[in-house]
Amino acid sequence: MTVEIRERRGPAVEAHAEIEHAADDLFRAHFGLLPWNEDAPEHAPHGYVERVFDAVDGATLVGFAKVIVAGEYLHLEQLSVSPDHSRRGIGGRLVDTVLSAAWAEGFQAVSLRTFAEVPWNAPFYERHGFHVVDAVDTEFHAGLAGTEESLGLMEHGARVHMLAQRA
Template structure:
């Protein structure tokens, strides 16, 4: 069951993120040190989780007036059980309930569990000329952090 995280669960989500990030090594992507996102989160109201303890999470925020999926991660030991899909549904439900006109995200274009997975969930590539100022800043920050180690895209969909 997807639910909002509790504050005491946030530190444990770092292990989920690191394990999920380790999967990228299979496709030659290694993230630079210090690029984990969840360890900086202090507000559990920005994190949807599933499991006891959580086996997956979706980190969300607001960007240019829309909901932005900052990260969706599932521990490899719990993959292929529908957790990612249920988290995505919860993100979209929350966006709809909050009146968000769209949900955006940035992801790797060619990694099978990234852009192709989001496409199966109704996301399409958002052309650069349609990016808002905050989304442009996020993409620039990703590049500066060294996260763009393979081609990335910005994607969106209506909730």
Template sequence: MRIRAARPEDVPVLQEIERAAGEVFREVGMPEIAADEPFSDEEFAPFLAAGLAWVATDGGDRPVAYLLAERVDGDLHVEQVSVHPGSARQGLGRALIDRAARRAAAEGLPALTLTTFAEVPWNAPYYARCGFTVLDGPQIGPQLRAVREREAAHGLDRWPRVCMRRAVRPQDGAQ
């Protein structure tokens, strides 16, 4: 596995990964999430331009997982991480999260944040195993609160969601 910066020509493959990864939500009674369309080319563009999009690739340099991040409340926020089901359970999500943590450390940012479904096994419980902890109301900054408001407007609050944070650790700064 290799992790590299995502490129514009990767976007169609990233959209395929998102669609495939979304299908597992049908199995837990969340077909609306499975049916949700991935980001458009235009929505991917700011992440690519900022250098805050990474892919894990197979031996042929074809992406099989990706992560998008943005700066939110002085932290690096994981906007999306998706792994193609055919490449799941190989540590790709964790490797991408660790890559984002190295970027945060290089920028002097104190933490990674994300929002996720609280009760979906490969969401909040998985991120807890990756070192994230759930934030409560006063710990959630204004920009992260705005992220949650956008998610609620998109209908994601039909299922319990949480904000999570992982402090950047000394080992995150190692290359």
């Protein structure tokens, strides 16, 4: 397998939604029911730029990382890998690509929000250089926490802010 990671130029494709829905099966197994609406339209908050890094095996999209440029932060909004390509290091390579892009572009930190106790969430990101912080003091990050609360995500476990900071 030769998986190439590259930044997508242009809008997300239908295959992103297919991978996301398939990857959500892990959450279904963990939570029983998904704590979010899979069919809700996804887009960066107004005024913020979304970027996507794709993991491609030949001509097949097998994973992606969506990031949002949020002021001095590059925010990792979503990371999904097709279940039939999981456990091969693709997620880690996507995270490493996001971090490398952030440092090359002068960002001082990459942020994300995730479930603290889901094994493939916070523990995975800790292995890739992220650490839990009390909060990230920006309007963007406060908005994320507020949206998660309004969606009821906290009913399914603690949510945390995490940062990876440039060395």
